[in-house]
Amino acid sequence: MPPSGSGGFPFGNGSGGNSKGFNPRNAEDIFAEFFGNSPFEFGAAGAGRSMRFQSDGGGMFGGFGSNEHVFRTYSEGTALRKPPPVESKLPCNLAELYSGSTRKMKISRTVVDGNGRQTQESEILTIDVKPGWKKGTKITFPDKGNEQPGQLPADLVFVIDEKPHDLYKRDSNDLIVNQKVTLAEALGGTSVSLITLDGRNLSIAVTDIISPGYELIVPKEGMPIAKERGNRGDLRIIFEVKFPTRLTPEQRAGLKRALGG
Helix, strand or coil: CCCCCCCCCCCCCCCHHHCCCCCHHHHHHHHHHHHCCCCCEEEECCCCEEEECCCCCCCCCHHHHCCCCCCEEEECCCCCECCCCEEEEEEECHHHHHHCEEEEEEEEEEEECCCCCEEEEEEEEEEEECCCCCCCCEEEECCCCCCCCCECCCCEEEEEEECCCCCCEEECCEEEEEEEEEHHHHHHCEEEEEECCCCCEEEEEECCCCCCCCEEEECCCCCECCCCCCCECCEEEEEEEECCCCCCHHHHHHHHHHHCC
16 A cells, blocks of 8 residues: 555656555556556466456555465366367178187378368278177277367277178077978988088088978087186077978878888
C-alpha cells in the first residue's frame, strides 16, 4: 500500500489522490504495455504445465503472508486420447489352422511426421498363425493403426476368420466328415478313405452295422488344441445310408433269406 497521506501509487488508476490502493489489474496492463506480457503469468514450467500467481482477492501481496496463497501449478493439457483399435479379418483355411502358417500382410497407414503433417506409410507385418487357432482369435499390433494430430496411434487387430472346407467341418476341436454308403455297405461292412488336412492318407475300417445317422469316432484325428500342446480333438464320421428305390423279386427273396425274415 502507498504511504499514509500520499496521493496513491504513481501508476495506479490515473485518479491521483482518489486511488484507494494498488490495483493488480492495472499493474498487469502497464507491465504488458512495456514488456508485452503480464508479470503474473510465467513461462511453461514443463510440458503442459505453467506457473501463475493467484491473489484470491487478497491484493497483490495479500497471499504472501499465508501458506495457502503461493505460486501454484496447474495443468493446461490433458492426456492424449487413444482411438479404438482398428480390426481387420484374416481369412484362413482349415489346413492353415491345422498345421499353422506364416502370413505376410502389407498395410498402408496414415502417420504424423515431426512437422505435424499427415503422410502415408507402407509396412509388411508378419503373422504367425498357430496350430489350433479358432475363428475369432485376435492378433494385436500395438500402434500400427492410423495416426491423427493430437491423438495416440490406434492399435491394429487381425481377427481370424475360418474359410469353409470342401470335406471337413470344424466343431470346436473336432473335425466332422459326412460319408454316404450303400445299404449293402451299411450291412456288410466297408472302409472310409480320407486325406487329412496335413496330407496323410487315412483308411478307417467300418465293421459295425451302419444305421442311418450312425457316427464313428476316430480319436486324436481332429484339430490341434492350441492350449494343450500335442493334444488333438477327434474325427467324427457321420454316415448317411443310401436306400435303394426298388428291388427285383430275386433281390427281395435274397434279402429275406440273408436276414432270416
